[in-house]
Amino acid sequence: MQKTLCQSCILQSDAAIKLIKNQLNELTDHCSRVEFKPGEIIFKENAISTNVVYIQRGLVKIHTDNFSKDRILRLTKAPSYLCLPGVLGDSINRFSATTIEPTLACFIDIHVFKKFILENGDFAYQIILALSQNEIKSFQVSLNLAQKQANGRVADALLYFAREIYNSQAFMLPFSRQELGDWMGISRESVSRILGEFHSAHIIYQNGKEITILNEELLEQISQKG
Amino acid sequence: MQKTLCQSCILQSDAAIKLIKNQLNELTDHCSRVEFKPGEIIFKENAISTNVVYIQRGLVKIHTDNFSKDRILRLTKAPSYLCLPGVLGDSINRFSATTIEPTLACFIDIHVFKKFILENGDFAYQIILALSQNEIKSFQVSLNLAQKQANGRVADALLYFAREIYNSQAFMLPFSRQELGDWMGISRESVSRILGEFHSAHIIYQNGKEITILNEELLEQISQKG
DNA sequence: CGACTGCTTGATGTTGCTCAACGTGCGTGG
């Protein structure tokens, strides 16, 4: 376990800012920091875990292969906490987490984490805020899956990467077509076809994993009307 | 505002049990209790709200008609808290809540609620647990919508009512076909057809809104394999 | 060079939506 000073990274987390000094020292003593390369597994579903994972830097996918197919439930960008649900419930992770980009993660002992919640109302409040945000996002995902069809979903995914993740019209897709399909709940062939159509219609430029959004407005319309 | 003693209902909420006596008195002073009949609106989306709603008894649907169609996001059975996300974020409700069965709801002032979180770690922890459970359930909903087809979704809905809500193989569906479709993301015609097929195959007995599950095992299989 | 992986593209089949027709129960107003 690699010891690090948690004080040095508090600015990256609303919740940690609320921890007082001696709590930060305690955190330092019960926290290990691990560097992941893309595609590495942070934790696997059905594994027992006694840690909360704090993503300090990077991009991670939460996924499951419950039903023989892999399904990506959501992406989560630093800074954020993972596996609260599993750990706080019955200490079994319900889902897997795999890095998509180089990621720096802190493993925090669940007992320390729980202690902080009990002792520090500000900290708890920040966690509650974050979970609430997650819930709203989950609802939106749910809406998208339920009523948008394939090209709307793909448009959504592209806009998501451009706006939420890379803040740029041009980016390297960190996903294969297969993964993109797993995420949006459509087949890899459909992803290919739709990207091809968008390319032909000059809505995007694509070359392998290289994507440039040429007509964001139109893409937005496609996303909206499903 | 109808004053009630919140001490008298603490047994119905894990979170409230953790409130200490003077907090319960404060809750009593900033809490109004309202009785709803089925189909009544508890709150509407896009409305400003400064209350957290605690469902003490009953059954409620969380829904939205953002995209011109009504979509039911989830059902929630007492006891549970509603609209934490909206209220804690920007005080605008992102979704509507409508009762399905007779419901008793408490409106709690958001400032009091926040104060409890800050002051009482046990209370905060219970809220965090509940939100975590919600997240796991949301993921399951998401999985269902993304990969199951219509008959799997209907099977799901029937099993949900039988197991989670009514604890009985026989029940009165609290939904019209339309609402059932809005919930599972399929058309009312498909719901009709599928229920008809299940009836013909002796998997269920249906007579209007009266449903009896005859072959739970088979229904489970249909739900599983999508 | 062959084996392999990931991507693309076309052909075919299935699913479930849309539209339309029709029956029923319920409330409203003449």
Add this chain to the structure above:
DNA sequence: CCACGCACGTTGAGCAACATCAAGCAGTCG
């Protein structure tokens, strides 16, 4: 009281959207 509109439920026919199957192509690795 009946006529009427209206929401809901059922059923059938046609069609659009996707999945699946199949083949081919480019890049990569041994």
